[in-house]
Amino acid sequence: MLSVDDVTFSYVAGAPVLADIDFKVAAGEVVAIVGRNGAGKSTLLRLLNGLYQPETGAIIVAGNATSDTPVHVLARSIGTVFQAPEQQIFNPRVRDEIAFGPKQLGLTGAALEARVAEVLERIGLLAEADAHPLDIDQSARRMVAIGSVLAMQPPILLLDEAQRGLDKAAINRLSTIIETEKARGTAVILVCHDMDFVARQADRVLGLAGGRLAADLPTEAFFTDAELTASIGVEVPDVLALSAALGLPPALTPAAFAEAFMAREQA
Amino acid sequence: MALLEVHDLVFLFPRAKTAVLDGVSLSVERGERVAILAPNAGGKTTLARWLAGLLPDGVLKAERGHVSMDGKDWTEWHIAERSAAIQYVGQVPSQQMTGCAFTVFEEIAFGPCNLALPEAEIRARVDEAMTVCNLRHLVDRDPFTLSGGEQQRLSIAAALAMKPRVLVLDEPTSNLDPESRDDLLAQLELLPGELTIVVLEVALRPSLALADRFLLLDGGRIAADGSALDVLTHPRCIETLGMTAITEAAWRIQGAGGWESGRPLPLTLDDALQTLKVPDAVR
Ligand SMILES: Nc1ncnc2c1ncn2[C@@H]1O[C@H](COP(=O)(O)OP(=O)(O)OP(=O)(O)O)[C@@H](O)[C@H]1O
Ligand SMILES: Nc1ncnc2c1ncn2[C@@H]1O[C@H](COP(=O)(O)OP(=O)(O)OP(=O)(O)O)[C@@H](O)[C@H]1O
Ligand SMILES: [Mg+2]
Ligand SMILES: [Mg+2]
Numbered sequence: 001m002l003s004v005d006d007v008t009f010s011y012v013a014g015a016p017v018l019a020d021i022d023f024k025v026a027a028g029e030v031v032a033i034v035g036r037n038g039a040g041k042s043t044l045l046r047l048l049n050g051l052y053q054p055e056t057g058a059i060i061v062a063g064n065a066t067s068d069t070p071v072h073v074l075a076r077s078i079g080t081v082f083q084a085p086e087q088q089i090f091n092p093r094v095r096d097e098i099a100f101g102p103k104q105l106g107l108t109g110a111a112l113e114a115r116v117a118e119v120l121e122r123i124g125l126l127a128e129a130d131a132h133p134l135d136i137d138q139s140a141r142r143m144v145a146i147g148s149v150l151a152m153q154p155p156i157l158l159l160d161e162a163q164r165g166l167d168k169a170a171i172n173r174l175s176t177i178i179e180t181e182k183a184r185g186t187a188v189i190l191v192c193h194d195m196d197f198v199a200r201q202a203d204r205v206l207g208l209a210g211g212r213l214a215a216d217l218p219t220e221a222f223f224t225d226a227e228l229t230a231s232i233g234v235e236v237p238d239v240l241a242l243s244a245a246l247g248l249p250p251a252l253t254p255a256a257f258a259e260a261f262m263a264r265e266q267a
Numbered sequence: 268m269a270l271l272e273v274h275d276l277v278f279l280f281p282r283a284k285t286a287v288l289d290g291v292s293l294s295v296e297r298g299e300r301v302a303i304l305a306p307n308a309g310g311k312t313t314l315a316r317w318l319a320g321l322l323p324d325g326v327l328k329a330e331r332g333h334v335s336m337d338g339k340d341w342t343e344w345h346i347a348e349r350s351a352a353i354q355y356v357g358q359v360p361s362q363q364m365t366g367c368a369f370t371v372f373e374e375i376a377f378g379p380c381n382l383a384l385p386e387a388e389i390r391a392r393v394d395e396a397m398t399v400c401n402l403r404h405l406v407d408r409d410p411f412t413l414s415g416g417e418q419q420r421l422s423i424a425a426a427l428a429m430k431p432r433v434l435v436l437d438e439p440t441s442n443l444d445p446e447s448r449d450d451l452l453a454q455l456e457l458l459p460g461e462l463t464i465v466v467l468e469v470a471l472r473p474s475l476a477l478a479d480r481f482l483l484l485d486g487g488r489i490a491a492d493g494s495a496l497d498v499l500t501h502p503r504c505i506e507t508l509g510m511t512a513i514t515e516a517a518w519r520i521q522g523a524g525g526w527e528s529g530r531p532l533p534l535t536l537d538d539a540l541q542t543l544k545v546p547d548a549v550r
Contacts, residue, residue, distance in 0.1 A: 037416025167306035168509035258519035
């Protein structure tokens with residue numbers, strides 16, 4: 001679905017932010033990108049969606065090389081929720097913001113209305129459909145940005161810190177969106193500082209450090225490599241640390257921890 | 268007299284049907300480290316702006332109630348006096364930038380320059396703020412090309428350089444990587460004890476590291492005010508904000524009959540290690 005082949009990129013000549021980046025993402029995979037502030041995570045997303053061009057190497061998105069495909073064409077196969085949703089919201093009503101993308105794809109009339117209604121429901125903003133996107137709270141604005149991308153039904157979805165600051169209901173809503181997309185075969189790439197969320201949602205973790213791809217591992221293998229996680233500057237989920245301290249098998253989620261704990265109590 | 272006092276504040280946005288703040292009363296003493304928790308759309312940012320004297324603003328005003336610092340209503344403060352006393356750092360770093368600074372240095376110096384401080388004092392303040400927020404390596408960079416986390420640290424540094432008596436921080440670690448988050452929280456702890464800090468949070472874990480008093484804002488009112496344990500195990504807090512991963516694990520074990528009733532639920536990894544009596548050597 002997505003392949004990144006030996007990519008290097010720099011903002012300032014001679015000081016690459018990313019070097020020799022090489023990975024693939026398959027349809028239906030949920031991949032987390034983690035790393036310190038300034039590691040180049042958002043930069044990498046902007047390379048994937050064609051906003052930036054690699055200095056060397058190539059990126060193929062759903063069969064198209066980003067080097068010779070216009071950004072608006074790429075946008076049909078790769079949708080991005082940016083770190084600051086203000087950068088992508090520009091319509092006077094939440095409803096219009098959601099409708100904007102599918103309209104560009106040629107959707108009209110009842111089909112367009114149905115698409116907008118479905119998305120409003122998924123992002124939990126049916127009641128706010130006629131509000132101005134800047135008159136709602138921050139997290140609702142982020143949901144609008146997510147909705148505007150979902151409405152295009154892209155086969156690849158990029159989420160930059162989309163989970164931050166969400167309350168319980170909103171996190172659950174986002175989890176459902178990710179799981180539904182995965183089930184539909186969408187490749188989901190999430191940049192995320194919240195390791196509890198990564199542990200719950202991701203199949204695989206890519207770790208950026210010092211401009212390189214320092215890790216590309218299944219989620220459990222990644223978090224159980226203490227040296228590796230420390231070198232990338234991420235913490236392991238608290239329940240995993242607790243299971244290690246208690247000599248229990250590694251647990252990535254509270255539910256898995258409780259199960260392992262009870263299994264030992266009952267043994 | 269409390270340092271900051273919110274008295275029966277009722278506030279609605281124009282055209283809104285329901286009040287965002289529906290009779291909020293609270294007071295904060297000098298040197299307190301307070302976390303105000305609320306779900307999304309719960310009114311955190313709105314309350315923060317009232318606390319910091321940014322509301323009323325000539326257009327938006329309260330239906331009822333008022334907010335004062337040192338016993339003096341915010342409406343009676345001069346803006347220069349107010350901004351030297353209290354600083355609010357909003358939750359969207361890019362919106363916190365002055366827009367007229369070409370470098371990180373200038374961005375941090377902007378506030379102190381406007382207080383017309385001597386140059387040496389300005390330089391000393393910028394220097395200290397850069398240390399606290401780990402920005403030295405970015406001193407000459409354009410604020411608008413920083414990464415999300417770098418920009419968030421800059422927005423906090425700019426507030427610190429004003430040397431306010433009160434800092435109001437709206438989700439201050441939301442863009443920070445785990446290391447930077449812990450660093451920043453530790454650095455804030457090291458600041459003089461008389462500095463009062465109020466954080467507005469959805470995330471439970473970072474607020475536990477910073478605050479020793481917690482308030483739950485629910486339905487426009489203060490529904491709980493107390494210790495971390497009191498507030499984080501309050502049913503409405505669990506319903507709207509969930510539990511920390513550690514609390515949830517213990518709660519699931521309790522549900523399965525594996526956690527003695529009466530034993531308090533742990534909030535943090537350290538709590539859990541202690542209650543489960545894991546020897547230090549294994550930690
Ligand atoms: N236009 C630019 N000129 C110079 N450096 C830049 C520019 N844009 C970004 N950078 C730098 O490149 C590095 C990578 O930035 P990026 O935004 O990709 O980081 P990130 O991993 O997303 O970080 P965060 O977790 O803070 O969001 C950062 O150190 C940033 O300051
Ligand atoms: N400018 C505005 N005009 C109208 N309503 C607004 C405006 N700003 C905020 N609101 C509404 O007021 C309520 C409280 O918003 P506020 O931003 O204070 O919540 P919050 O707790 O900070 O949310 P979040 O967790 O998303 O940051 C929300 O319902 C929001 O939609
Ligand atoms: Mg980023
Ligand atoms: Mg807010």
